[in-house]
Amino acid sequence: MDDNRTPAAADLDEPIGDPRAMLALLESQQREVLNAQQAPVIWMYFIWGITWFVGFLALWSGDADGNPWFTIPAYVATPVFIVMLVASIVASAVLGIRINRGVRGASVFSGAVYGISWSACGTAFAVLGTGLISQGLSPELANLYFPAAYALMCGTIYLGGAALWRDVSQLVLGLVLLAVGAASAFAGSPGNDLVLAIGVGGAFLIAAAALTVRRRQGR
Amino acid sequence: MDELDPVIHASARLKITATLATLEVGDQIAFPRLQELLGMTAGNLSTHLRKLEDAGYVDVIKSHQGRTPATYLALSRPGRRAFEDYREALRDLLGESA
Numbered sequence: 001m002d003d004n005r006t007p008a009a010a011d012l013d014e015p016i017g018d019p020r021a022m023l024a025l026l027e028s029q030q031r032e033v034l035n036a037q038q039a040p041v042i043w044m045y046f047i048w049g050i051t052w053f054v055g056f057l058a059l060w061s062g063d064a065d066g067n068p069w070f071t072i073p074a075y076v077a078t079p080v081f082i083v084m085l086v087a088s089i090v091a092s093a094v095l096g097i098r099i100n101r102g103v104r105g106a107s108v109f110s111g112a113v114y115g116i117s118w119s120a121c122g123t124a125f126a127v128l129g130t131g132l133i134s135q136g137l138s139p140e141l142a143n144l145y146f147p148a149a150y151a152l153m154c155g156t157i158y159l160g161g162a163a164l165w166r167d168v169s170q171l172v173l174g175l176v177l178l179a180v181g182a183a184s185a186f187a188g189s190p191g192n193d194l195v196l197a198i199g200v201g202g203a204f205l206i207a208a209a210a211l212t213v214r215r216r217q218g219r
Numbered sequence: 220m221d222e223l224d225p226v227i228h229a230s231a232r233l234k235i236t237a238t239l240a241t242l243e244v245g246d247q248i249a250f251p252r253l254q255e256l257l258g259m260t261a262g263n264l265s266t267h268l269r270k271l272e273d274a275g276y277v278d279v280i281k282s283h284q285g286r287t288p289a290t291y292l293a294l295s296r297p298g299r300r301a302f303e304d305y306r307e308a309l310r311d312l313l314g315e316s317a
Contacts, residue, residue, distance in 0.1 A: 023310065033256050106243055106245030
């Protein structure tokens with residue numbers, strides 16, 4: 001009982017709760033911190049889900065052999081896709097910086113390597129594709145290569161993220177993206193656009209929804 | 220039965236240590252970001268951080284970002300251990316220990 005007379009315990013203005021209330025306070029505070037870190041991730045999944053889904057549906061509908069129900073002129077479909085892609089890249093960069101803001105130290109290196117890997121891999125796959133085109137890769141095969149390469153890139157980097165942060169959502173997403181990206185070429189062009197819209201776009205949107213539900217349930 | 224650590228056993232300081240404990244070991248968090256995560260006033264947060272620092276539970280690192288002074292915070296090694304012991308003690312009291 002002597003403990004209660006130490007100066008550190010003399011916070012008379014603070015009611016000291018019972019153990020159950022204190023444990024609940026501890027757990028809810030830690031959950032709130034994790035939720036604050038996760039909010040930008042959910043937004044990223046959502047944004048990329050919309051971009052893959054709408055963007056690739058637009059490309060699929062912009063091809064005469066694509067969407068059987070309606071066709072979008074290619075001069076509309078391609079810019080729609082490019083604008084969505086650029087907007088998503090910018091949004092991801094902004095959100096990515098916010099995830100761990102205010103924190104410095106050991107984890108900064110991992111986060112920076114993870115962030116840089118997106119632009120480094122993105123550039124490498126673009127250069128490879130350009131090289132293949134310069135060596136005679138046909139436009140039809142290029143249409144198969146580029147989206148599949150980027151689906152595989154996302155899948156691979158998400159596996160890295162899963163290992164880094166012990167994050168199951170990234171593990172599942174990464175595996176789905178690898179499977180869909182690899183299989184998409186078998187659908188041929190422009191069928192691959194539909195496969196990627198549903199497979200990759202759908203996976204991102206389901207991941208966003210699943211994390212949102214889990215977050216609400218945790219409260 | 221374990222006594223609950225009086226330094227941590229106050230709602231404001233429990234929230235602070237719980238938040239700092241979510242950082243990876245070796246990481247530090249800027250004062251304004253910690254304040255935002257806790258929803259406390261700067262004065263209130265400073266008061267409780269001083270008590271935690273006096274107990275040796277929190278490391279306060281003063282640095283500069285350009286010309287602006289910046290304060291970073293982290294649980295010290297004894298602080299992290301004290302937080303874990305405190306959580307264990309709560310669970311013991313509630314009969315939740317493994």
